[in-house]
Amino acid sequence: MSSQVFEEASADSSDDEEYPNSVLGKAHLLFGAFESGAVRLRLTELSRRSGVPKASAYRLAQELVQWGLLERSGDSYQLGMRMFELGQRVPVSAVLRRVARPLLTDLFAATRATIHLAVLDGAHVLYVEKVAGEANIHTHSRVGGRLPAACTATGKVLLATCADGEERLRGLAATGWPRLTPRTVGTLDELRRQLTVIRDRGYAVEKEEILLGFSSIAVPVMGVEGAVIASVSVTVPLSRLVERKLLPDLHATAAAISRAVGRRAAEPGR
Template identity: 35%
Template structure:
């Protein structure tokens, strides 16, 4: 049975440090040495070594010849998270269909803090989108997915995002809160958001919000990504919007069925 290395008042600090080590991994197959973990996290190497042993014992990390990588137990826990796993499971056939119809990369994301979290990505052979990945995060103001979610979020959350510095990812990223509010108003009216080279030069993204049933709160967003201009990108808006609306209806019906069964 797993037993933590520390059982005193410092255990809370050890927990936060351990989580900080896990946060250094940016892909499922990434391998990091203890020296690299210590350097990036700023903790002493001896402390990093102790924390890594605890994380290995719990299953959060796995030891290899070149270092450690993320353990399978994290993925097991991740699959139990209802907000993302339910949406992902229901959205998978919709995302595949959108990919087939448009011949573009389709993405599904949810809100995680003040960022978007990619929970599914169906790639196309003709265009790879290296800056996004399942489990990856992106700035909300610089992505169509983020703007689609932000436009239908509660005003308090929108204000909190816009009150922070809007970092520039490319020369076309919107960094003016007033301009971004105007764009979000347009997204609310059209139910479609665009990112034309705002997150990465040479790429566009068309996204639509997904709701917990028609008229329900926003649950996430679905999109397609390609390499073209805005005028051409707008041609894909009807397919993305129709997919998002169908997925919203399905998500709402599933939740109602589960509620009725529970009662």
């Protein structure tokens, strides 16, 4: 262990018990430190982002390294391959991604747009899959990344159709959401009006709320019991947003994903 890492681990030992008492709670906070897109974090930054005191963060990180959930890279930490292996076994990844990937690739070929498949995760959308060509412009998104549901087309569709939508809106009212551009929806009343329109017409449109000059359109993906399980979207320059041209391919792709998920769910042993 480098002297710097040792010093960082020892500096705040008196604060050791101030954050969650459970080991699982602290581990959850450490993993959450990587959610902003950071690939590698030194101990000081890992502690700062997670809120776990350095001494606790160091001891727990060492144990997570032994289990392969974290890896050491010089004097920094990164998520381990074991996390990737386990992630592939989560149903939304193991089934939804597997059946959707070829269909999303076809949608990309038809539209030459950036394609996203997302699920709702609290007040955010979690991107399960993304297909983009060399001219990928939607740099704010990545597989496994999150963006505020209130200002994304995928998120608006999911908020408009989820069973606990009103509860989630009350949570948004309490916490708010970042305004990523001047066009980002700014108030809960405005968001409610948008969600009403989305429920009526069955799809969502976002214009420059995430990235100036670009727009997205999203439709829901239905599960085997009729509930919405995900949303699929295309992101294009604002000048290319022609709903009547994009919606048929989007709806066809969403329906094909729904059928594929249904077939997988009906397979013996599932």
